[in-house]
Amino acid sequence: MELTETKKRLIFSAALCVIFFLLLVRFAYIQLYKGEEFLRASEENRIRSIDIEPPRGLIIDRYGTILVDNRPAYALYAAPADLSANDSAYSILASALKTTRPALREWVRKNNRGNFIPIKIERQLDFTTLSLLQERRLDLPSLDFRAESRRSYPAGVRAPHLFGYLSEISESELKQWREKGYEAGDLIGKKGLERRYETDLRGTKGRWHRQADALGRIIGDLTATDNSLFQNVAPIPGKNLLVSIDASLQLHLEKVMAGRRGGAVVLNCKNGEVIALVSKPDYDIELFSRPIPSSLWNQLANDPDKPLYDRMVQSVYPPGSTFKMVLLFAGLEKGLIDPEERVFCPGYYRFGTRAFGCWKKGGHGAVNMLQGLEQSCDVYFYRMGLKVGLKHWADYARLFGFGELTGIDLIGESAGLVPDEEYLDRRYGKNKWSKGLILNVVIGQGDVLTTPLQMAYFAMNIANEGNSFRPHVKRGTQDPLTGAEEFDQPDSVRIAGIRPETYALVKRGMYLVVHGANATGRAAQVPGILAAGKTGTAENPHGESHAWFIGFAPFEDPQIAYCVFVENGGGGGAVAAPIAKGIISLLLNENKLVPGTKRFADAGFER
């Protein structure tokens, strides 16, 4: 069977046509059907996206003093593909960064978002490492050093609890924050204002696209005609946080409290701003501006003085006599206390089989309400406590916000505890607790627990006679580029149902605490300024009493309210009141202002 030449030609031609057609089908599949995908792949091949960290917002005090600033530091970046392309890259890096090759590989594997996208290998390189790596750049051509900011504290205010610090985002945080554009290795605010206002302070990352060749060498920037998928985006700097802190007062209080445990909270009565918030002992916040070694962390976490805790906001204590006004409000409002009624204090009060002592062993003699408060006579309050009863007392305590959060814009606030019948039943068993417990709680002992912040808030609420404000540290934000400021409206708090006459009476008593003939808080007197306050000396089973002083000034038109607290400090009048005096004189007495700051009342006090 011999085929004709024509037939052979046709068969041969047909075979070629079929093969060429099949190849063309393959091209159609790759170029037309999968074209987009491969286009994207070719773009990803050549384009190196570089995230640009936005400068983080500064924290600026009420007079414009920069409390938290940025200073340049260097971070090391490298693309996974470049590291894998060079056999010795991991070894060189591991030895320079004092880590191990497997650890480094694991880090790169975990954070790989594409072989050609540089990832952060190490942040805030120290100078030695930086120069070491720079020397070896010939071996590691693809390393990239990028400026990033590191926090600094130029004003010398190192209120670590207030500011908080920055740290690398943890895996669990990443899950929650990823959709807001966070990636592994990013810094995020931990604690304090850095955390609370993370979204304001952080800004938005920019993205810079560069073109790289097959070996990872950067060829240049993308031109305008290039793919719109990869437009460069400028970073948006974080907003500056304008806080109500007065740096000079803060520094003053940090100095006064140095070496002690405790602190002070000073509030602006006109709007609830926190003018100072000091908690001691603290820790050197500068140490936290770099990745902290775990040894330091463990040391801080295990310190018996608990420097990591913000005592003003997170810790609760029995408030002692500073809590006595609660009973007066309850009694006066319920008509159960007659201000003129006198109680004889022999130095103790017998209830059932027990004798409850007054702080003054010799007794106060006969005291009326104002005298009782002025001299902080415990016996007077025992008697009135029994008259008013636990339920009313607890109601009024809660009315002033005890037992719940003040809502301050800081992280980790504690609510404290107002014991009522329900609570006592729960804790001790129904009817298992003595009615005598009321005697303890009305003088701020026993089960009642508050934070120093709540006590300052209490003083402000009394000063403002019920028309008050939520404590807050943030006044507003400032655009770092335009300087445009945007202020928040203070959050009003209304404490309803207390008559002005009641406030007037209680405030009168608090005035006497400072200025009366037998004033327990006379150490808070500042010549030329009338002030009101209340001392507290809270006994505690673990040692020396806690010293408290709360108050407000000036008496006629309260501008500031404050709480001073010294843990195991001793007597409130002797230890805490003099610190309050310092606060008043520094803020309100023109002659004693720290040089260089404007007079308090001039500086947006009545904003």
Added chain:
Amino acid sequence: MFEGTEEKLRDLDKIIAVCIFILVAAGLMAIYSVTTAVHTPEILKDNFAKQILWFTIGIMIASAVVMTPMKFFHTYAYWFYGIGIVLLILVLFVGPVKGAHRWFVLGSMRLQPSEIAKIATILALARFAASEGVDLRRFKDVAIMFAIIAVPALLIVKQPDLGTAIVFFSLAIPMLFWAGLSPFIIFILTTPIITLVASFHIVSFFIAMALIIGTLFWLRKRLWIILAVFLLNVTVGVVTPKVWEGMHDYQRDRILTFVGVDEDPRGTGYQVNQAKVAIGSGGFWGKGWLHGTQTKLRFLPEQHTDFIFTVIGEEFGFFGVTMIMAVFLTLLLRALLIAGSAKSKFMALVVAGCVTALSVHVIINIGMCVGVMPVTGIPLPFLSYGGSALWTNMVIVGLILNAGVRRFQYL
């Protein structure tokens, strides 16, 4: 030798000539694009100019071949073949270049004897098959045909250069077909190869078996022949995977290396993938001449030689690919027209062999760029940069045009 030149030039197949110019021009554009990429090594920068020079020389070579009477090639076919074999043997004794004994290095030039042997083998096959008394129904003559191919092919395997050896082996079937071997015998000869490849996957194996049986029934062969062919194929299909699995890893690696699967230093995966990315990203119209980013940024090695078609794919898109393939097909079909109309059996067979060699190069090279053929280092005729390959192809074109001019002669 040169009598009646004017008349012959009139008979020159101008379509084929135009096709060659188009293909070389497209190759030059792609080579130019590659040389303007970033960080181009100095040594590549003058490739564009050099390729023009090679082509100019190539035109002269082709002209010389066209003007040489076919009788000359017929007379000296076995001599050429012998020289080719000698060169293939000699090259095995010179020092290896890039790990293979493929080239004679003469100064800056590299002579690849397998190129000479390729043409010589086509001529020898044509001469033998066209000889008086050769009957391909006889086993002996078919065996001689295979031997003519096998000797140079095995020498090339020894170099090693499997890609080129495959080109040699692939000459067999079309040449035998054109020489008049029964299509059924060709079918029986090819089925085990198909089965061998198909046997690595159960589905493709069954499809291959079904096709084979279907064809056998369609050809209405006797039952015992059908059974024998079928059993042969099933045996191949069943044994191959078993043998493969029974091998040690290093043995498999050797075979894969032998087939040329891992010729590139960054892993075949990388190269084929980048080739697909380059071609795929071209889309329909391509990124435009000199605007291919894969090309510009040198994501593919050997883009001016073996992977030149990726430049076409990336910068001129599916449109450009279709055009180039259409030109190739036009060239090959025109050449087959010559083969079909040649009065001399020798001429027809020479052209059929030339068409086969060209098409195998085109199919393997283009298939490699889109991942359907192994990466074996076969250049794309007329487009890839390189003097000796271009000249070989110009000789092949010269032979085709020669046969075209003299198709009414009986040698």
